[in-house]
Amino acid sequence: MKFRGKIIDVACLNHFTRVITTISKLTKMCVLRLTPDNLFFVLSGKVANGGVSMWCELSQANFFDEYQMEGVSSEDNEICLEVTPENLSRALKTVQNAKAVKVKLTKKHCPCLTIAAELPTLSSVSRVVTHDVPVDVIPRRLWHEFKEPNMPDFDVSIYLPPLKTMKNIVDRMKNLSNFLVIEANLNGEMNLKIETDLVSVTTHFKDLGNPPWGDDASQDGGASQSRDPEAMVEARVDIRRLQQFLMGQQVNPSKAMCNIVHQRVVHLILLHEDVSLQYFIPAVA
């Protein structure tokens, strides 16, 4: 198993760092899957993390100037590592002004992702910084847990309002209640509701727009066309999970969408030019 990548472009390095920082705010540990074309940051939904799961896909060519990998074997040309994204984020943040940053899989005191950077200096010799981030290699028999999630059979798909606005609202609602109901319809309307013994608060969003998935995307054979556009579909989620998702977003995505399966799951999708992030929050009773 070998992996070696090099980032030279400052903007690419910056973007890469921001993506990893976003991931680090979503989860303490996740799995990094390396394939010849892509990098995936995966969090599989387990009881331990409240059933939340995440899938983040990056196209390696958009970040790395040089990228080489050799997977476990020629049929399984992939590398699966468990990593703490915060360590990666910390390491990358300190080398933002580097001339070049190399990321490679090494074995030091344990398997590590080594981030080695050359920093510019006034003198002729560069400064060298090395960060060894410990990782755990995931054996092949467990790889099935980290596959790309299927698009759920959603009832409503809607574009999200500006994330910053949502974050402000959710932050304040968190003070009042632990659970929040997200509801939306096919008319571009979305409500965020909380309800306690003393008070109930609802924030209404209008004219958000619904993504045109088309018939083939929604698997229920066109039944969504017959759905009353005014009818609301809802899911009740743990507000902290939603807040965590909103807190980590550092860059405005090109597209931000939310798919809701009635009382089952909220599926958030953020699309940037070269990164896509999906986040699943299961509904609670």
Next chain:
Amino acid sequence: MVCPDENMLWVQHPALTAGQRRYLCSIANVYSTEHMRRQMKQHYLNVLHTCVQAESHLQKEIWGSSTCFLFSPLFFQHYSLGSASEQGNETIKCKLVMKSVLPLFRCLTSIERSVECCQISLSASSDRVIIQFFCRHGITKTHNLRFQESEALQAVFASHLCPNVVKAPARLLGDMVMHFPASQEEITLSMTPLRVSLRNYYEGGNVTDHMRMMYTEMSLHPDEFDYFQVGMESDITFCLKELRGFLSFAESHCLPVSVHFGAAGKPVCFSMEDMVLEATVVLATLIDSENSGPSQPIGTPVSTTPRCADAAALTVVSHGADSTKPQDTPAVTELIASSQGSPTINPPALIQLLPQTDNPDGLGAPEEACASAITTPASTMICSLLFRALASEQDDDGCAARLPVLACYSDTEEDMEGDYTRSPSL
């Protein structure tokens, strides 16, 4: 908008609008001497504030370090000692609780906004230090703080006997430590003729935890330093947290920092000075009892964990009556304190780190109340044990070999040029 001079009646001319009056006042203000004086006072207040902040940060962990900020009388607008003091000598030594002093200087923005002048006076007869803030609008805030007499303890350190010396702008040192997380306790500084490197240091403990830690190393070429002298190759491990406050102070004042050190176990001294103040931090370093020889192999990737039975302590002297003249002494003796050992204080026949500044005569206006610089003394507990002893049953290499690992080196350590002779997988 306060016009500096009430005599500027021309400003009251009826033909001027309010905006025009403000504008003219602002111009007149810039050129007024009163304004200049205010700016200078503000500057000094800021420096004082930053010093107090830096010290309080350093003194949180008082074990194993000695901090000294020395202000020359030139720092102050007025500086005078009263003619008769009870002790009969010119120096007054006292100590104050940091927690009482810090809140007074804490909020720099409000100090900048409202305080015009700060006066610190000491009344030996009533055991009080009086800190007065003369603020705008005629408000005066007076704080009375009780002090305790104390012998000013100061770690002595023969810096001219140190084999290794580097000097660099504070910015460079700040850039070096920036790569390490704020929570990093200890750090190892290595020096060889070819490079200076820093790496993080973890004490022994749970071996699994030890292996899960993120290791960071950074190295610089000697050319980056303003002054570089390597007498002996050495690796010293000391507390990084103690140093950060000091470095940020130095950076904010754009002062170069000098580092003097020797072999592991001997203290390391960081110092800076400008025309009106000097500051030093002396930190103890871990003894590396395993490596008796001074030199380490160059380029060791991961630090070999020193096994120490004990740690070095700082030698501390209490200022005797006349310690103005530096005396010739043998090399600094190193005290090894055992974990239950009681502090040992050497007799004051050791060279001081800082030269005493002579109090110039006739600097302050004589009619002012007695004012003196507050020398913040080092803690009396300086001599005690500093770092906990490491566990002796540590076996790094053995553990690493036992775990099955699928990954292998992607390349060698030294290969920075990207040797891509291996064919890519695609």
